[in-house]
Amino acid sequence: MARESKESRHDRLRQALNEDLFLTDSELARLLGVSIQTVRLDRMEIGIPELRERTRQVAAERLRQVRAISGAEIVGELTHLVLGREGSSSLRITDDMLFTKRAIARGHYLFSQANSLAIAIVDAPVALTGLARVRYRRPVTRGEQVDARAEVLRVVGSRHLIRVVSQVNEDVVFSAKFYIVAKDDAG
Amino acid sequence: MARESKESRHDRLRQALNEDLFLTDSELARLLGVSIQTVRLDRMEIGIPELRERTRQVAAERLRQVRAISGAEIVGELTHLVLGREGSSSLRITDDMLFTKRAIARGHYLFSQANSLAIAIVDAPVALTGLARVRYRRPVTRGEQVDARAEVLRVVGSRHLIRVVSQVNEDVVFSAKFYIVAKDDAG
């Protein structure tokens, strides 16, 4: 019986850590059927840090993301804003926004960008979406930057009608009309 | 000069860790101006685990989230599905879906749940949202479970008209109509 190739063991190592980040070298050794030293040599070769460092990196990344999300009620980056009138934001499509099988962004990212921009424009303590009409013009793919521009069309009492148009370069990829209801803080 | 109260030191400890999770006991000791033993006694008293355990917990939480997102093309949990006909999913509103200031879920979570459910129903390699009409009936708050039911209303060629109604208990909180365009793999 030929010995397993190093490459295939490396694959199994990566696979195992992919399923469970918190495996110690000794657990990996048992799992792969090799000595602990081999596991360590393997990790060195493919540049996988030790358990504690892996854990640390994941935790740090998570903290970064949590901060980004709780800091941003807005999906995308706000580039321009006149309260009660207009605004714009841009969003770069990254891998985690794609359908896994295809390099096409899931629709709700475009919706979220537009919706959060529309809400940001309404000058009120709390604004809720009441109704939306949405049109997806063409798929958006990895790496593209989506620029959304929003303007207030009409205001009736607490109800704002806002139109958002999202473009990649000069290409309209998405458009929507939102009815946003502003509520005072007591609401 | 009166010695600082233990309580206020505990506050400073919590504060310090809030700003930087990755402080070792010895760094904390320097920061708080006490010995390392005192830091450890303090941690015991207020139930803060050691650096590695804190890190581990944060990392573990992140993995839970990443899985929830990448494992599911569906937002929410799919509870029922008949391809080409109907389906349902449920989504529990957690803290990270809320506006920070208020316990109200952001609209795009409801949209995402409904949209992903609608796409799941269409029996095609790739399905894209072409158009959506969305109505938010009432705000949804922390801890509520949103059950979305979707049914195909009409199919014309590759275009599917799908209605989704989302309820909390018997209460309709959201409804939408989606035009979903099915594409074959070559598209």
Next chain:
DNA sequence: AGTTAATTAGTACGTGCTACCAATGAGCAG
């Protein structure tokens, strides 16, 4: 058989702790 790459064994050391125990100091009641 000789050479080479791969694997295993083993030791010393490092970090960041827990779990202890003993010593010191500060505040206060009797």
Next chain:
DNA sequence: CTGCTCATTGGTAGCACGTACTAATTAACT
């Protein structure tokens, strides 16, 4: 002042999970 108590500090032993290094063993192949 004495005795008591709580808070703080110092120090040691041990543990988990490593790194870094050296040396021995095994397998594979010309």
